[in-house]
Amino acid sequence: MVCKRLSAALACAAVFALAGCAQPWQGFTAGEDQSAVIARLGPPREIYDLPGGGKRLMWPTQPMGETTTAADVDASGKVVAVRQVLQPSEFYKAQIGTWTKQDVLVHFGRPEETAYFPLMKREVWSYRYLENNVWYQLYHFYFDPEGILRLTQKTPDPLHEPERNRFGF
Structure with missing residues (x-):
């Protein structure tokens, strides 16, 4: 019984610890030099x-990841904003x-995938x-x-969709 409670407590602690982790786009201050962003x-x-x-500097995790960190810097190389743009x-x-x-392209970076649908006459970036x-x-x-x-x-991203029974069951 004590072991189960300890396991549950450790699991909760791990979830809270991960939730508190800073994301790559967090912790930057407007006005700091772009070299601070690049160093990190x-x-x-x-x-x-x-x-x-100005410039937009990007750190994508595509094709398999779900984030792209973008840092906008002004003409003098000072940070204007740093954020996650795939949201x-x-x-x-x-x-x-x-x-x-x-x-x-400038706002989100290179797409994970491109396709062309001839009947629609549309190119699609995903x-x-x-x-x-x-x-x-x-x-x-x-x-x-x-x-x-x-x-x-x-x-829905088919990469993360559970396998479905062909008959809908």
């Missing part, structure tokens, strides 16, 4: 130009009919993410032949 996260895997001479609040900023492939720290999802951006965003969609 390593060299960025992707770099994009922002309006006004609903960021995806919902995408503007249908206005954003282009370049806008999506990003793996974890919604509400619970649901493994894919967020899809559909572009018309001119590269304009026409549709977004989220679906």
Whole structure:
């Protein structure tokens, strides 16, 4: 009985310890030099130009991971913001009919996967993410032949879907 209680207590402690772990995008202060971000996260895997001479530095965990840390720095190399961009609040900023492939690329980095649906005449870029720290999802951006965003969609990530019986049981 004591062993079961101890096991339960240790399991709870482990959950709380993990919940308290700082994520890579946390703990940075606006105004600090970009070298502090690079020292902590390593060299960025992707770099994009922002309006006004700034840069977006990105550390994706795609294709198998669900996060991309993005650090926006101004023209002088000072940190403006550091955040995780593969999340609903960021995806919902995408503007249908206005954003282009370049806008999506700069905001979210390279997609985990691309596909083309000839009947729809749409190219689709997909990003793996974890919604509400619970649901493994894919967020899809559909572009018309001119590269304009026409549709977004989220679906369960088949990588994390349990095997289903072919007969629905």
